[in-house]
Amino acid sequence: xxxxxxxxxxxxENQNRFIEQLLEWLAIPSISTLSEHKSDVGKAADWVxxxxxxxxxxxxxxxxTEGHPLVYAEWLPHKNQPTLLIYGHYDVQPVDPIDEWxxxxxxxxxxxxxxxxxxxxxxxxxxxxxxxxxxxxVKIDGALPINIKILLEGEEEAGGASIAKYVEEHPDQLCTDxxxxxxxxxxxxxxxxxxxxLRGVLYTEIALTGAKTDLHSGSYGGVAPNPIHALxxxxxxLKGEDGVIQIPELAAAIPTPSAAExxxxxxxxxxxxxxLRSEMGVEELVGEKEYPPLExxxxxxxxxxxxxxxxxxxxxxxxxxxxxxMAKVSLRLPADFDPNEVFGWLEKAxxxxxxxxxxxxxxxxHAGKGFYINPDNRYIxxxxxxxxxxxxxxxxxxxxGGSIPIASLFDETLKAPVVLMxxxxxxxTIHAPxxxxxxxxxxxxxxxxxxxxxxxxx
Ligand code: BES
Ligand code: ZN
Numbered sequence: 001x002x003x004x005x006x007x008x009x010x011x012x013e014n015q016n017r018f019i020e021q022l023l024e025w026l027a028i029p030s031i032s033t034l035s036e037h038k039s040d041v042g043k044a045a046d047w048v049x050x051x052x053x054x055x056x057x058x059x060x061x062x063x064x065t066e067g068h069p070l071v072y073a074e075w076l077p078h079k080n081q082p083t084l085l086i087y088g089h090y091d092v093q094p095v096d097p098i099d100e101w102x103x104x105x106x107x108x109x110x111x112x113x114x115x116x117x118x119x120x121x122x123x124x125x126x127x128x129x130x131x132x133x134x135x136x137x138v139k140i141d142g143a144l145p146i147n148i149k150i151l152l153e154g155e156e157e158a159g160g161a162s163i164a165k166y167v168e169e170h171p172d173q174l175c176t177d178x179x180x181x182x183x184x185x186x187x188x189x190x191x192x193x194x195x196x197x198l199r200g201v202l203y204t205e206i207a208l209t210g211a212k213t214d215l216h217s218g219s220y221g222g223v224a225p226n227p228i229h230a231l232x233x234x235x236x237x238l239k240g241e242d243g244v245i246q247i248p249e250l251a252a253a254i255p256t257p258s259a260a261e262x263x264x265x266x267x268x269x270x271x272x273x274x275x276l277r278s279e280m281g282v283e284e285l286v287g288e289k290e291y292p293p294l295e296x297x298x299x300x301x302x303x304x305x306x307x308x309x310x311x312x313x314x315x316x317x318x319x320x321x322x323x324x325x326m327a328k329v330s331l332r333l334p335a336d337f338d339p340n341e342v343f344g345w346l347e348k349a350x351x352x353x354x355x356x357x358x359x360x361x362x363x364x365x366h367a368g369k370g371f372y373i374n375p376d377n378r379y380i381x382x383x384x385x386x387x388x389x390x391x392x393x394x395x396x397x398x399x400x401g402g403s404i405p406i407a408s409l410f411d412e413t414l415k416a417p418v419v420l421m422x423x424x425x426x427x428x429t430i431h432a433p434x435x436x437x438x439x440x441x442x443x444x445x446x447x448x449x450x451x452x453x454x455x456x457x458x
């Protein structure tokens with residue numbers, strides 16, 4: 001029997017064990033943004049380090065950082081074969097609103113061919129399917145087809161500061177010919193896709209103060225500054241109903257897509273607009289209507305408010321004018337922008353648009369660059385061929401709206417092509433209640449990655 005078939009059989013035969021392992025890892029609540037989960041993040045790191053060692057990686061270690069640990073392993077058996085660096089993140093998002101979950105967020109549950117658990121799609125199952133593919137090579141062929149380095153972080157959902165520092169300081173250790181990241185999704189379970197672009201992100205906090213104390217709204221209403229109202233005015237001035245962001249420097253520098261990409265977005269042959277409506281459960285999309293949805297998500301910048309705090313929201317009524325208000329506001333940015341420079345532009349726009357009578361402070365919480373790659377390279381071609389073999393359909397190239405800041409840093413520091421081959425699905429509801437990962441995608445993902453690794457051999 002050809003060894004490719006043996007590897008696939010191995011994946012079939014060991015599927016239940018791979019699922020069991022995934023369930024064990026998923027049950028560790030490795031929420032990186034909440035300090036009370038710090039030790040869980042450490043446990044999740046240790047869990048995957050042990051899994052790497054069990055597969056046979058001669059060197060699998062955790063690396064302590066100022067934040068959460070990195071996990072690093074390498075296995076470099078071949079002098080004349082290329083090296084692939086594999087990246088993933090083992091941290092997960094918080095679970096709120098918890099009441100919306102149908103099963104507890106860290107009690108992984110299988111329903112209708114899916115595993116439901118926080119972190120299932122983003123990103124633990126995607127890491128596990130890569131490890132299973134590697135294991136299949138080791139067990140069936142007795143060796144890896146190429147050299148492999150694996151770098152996993154526990155801080156991606158918190159901005160990824162530690163890995164950024166590490167990559168900048170260790171370019172020689174991480175030196176590679178190509179990079180694989182499985183932390184995105186395909187357009188549809190029958191339509192494979194590869195991601196060519198990610199947006200950057202700038203996450204800020206805008207804090208406003210008015211009077212020196214809260215005030216009675218009868219005695220002072222009409223003369224007192226109201227920071228919540230001013231915040232609402234400010235936000236609507238920064239982005240109006242038309243979805244256009246009023247930051248002139250930003251508008252002036254938005255890149256133009258290729259004619260082919262523009263046509264693909266306009267034609268919408270994959271019916272993305274309809275799919276988006278159904279995924280979100282809404283009648284109508286909002287935003288810059290003159291641009292097709294895929295362009296609005298993949299290329300256009302956007303400004304979103306994540307939360308507003310201030311004033312009185314408890315039970316009953318209280319006639320008070322608050323002294324302060326705060327909003328969490330982020331921007332998503334096309335690949336070419338430096339988010340820290342955009343922060344300066346945003347600060348300026350905030351100061352120009354804030355109504356008189358308030359003091360305002362804008363804080364940069366984290367910033368990550370976007371990414372774009374021309375798919376015409378050996379690594380992305382190998383990924384496309386592997387997807388085509390397993391899914392029986394030619395993959396399409398897509399730009400994603402989400403961010404993986406380390407992608408651009410790998411590109412700049414390691415100067416190796418980055419393959420964004422994710423196996424999530426659009427309805428995985430990452431970052432939201434009832435996150436899931438499809439078992440079929442888990443299985444097909446392993447076969448695709450196993451095939452991909454073989455294609456990289458010289
Ligand atoms: N896996 C996502 C990135 C992603 C989301 C890719 C949607 C494609 C589609 C990743 O874990 C993530 O959530 N990234 C954060 C980065 C931020 C915290 C710097 C994001 O996009 O919000
Ligand atoms: Zn995420």
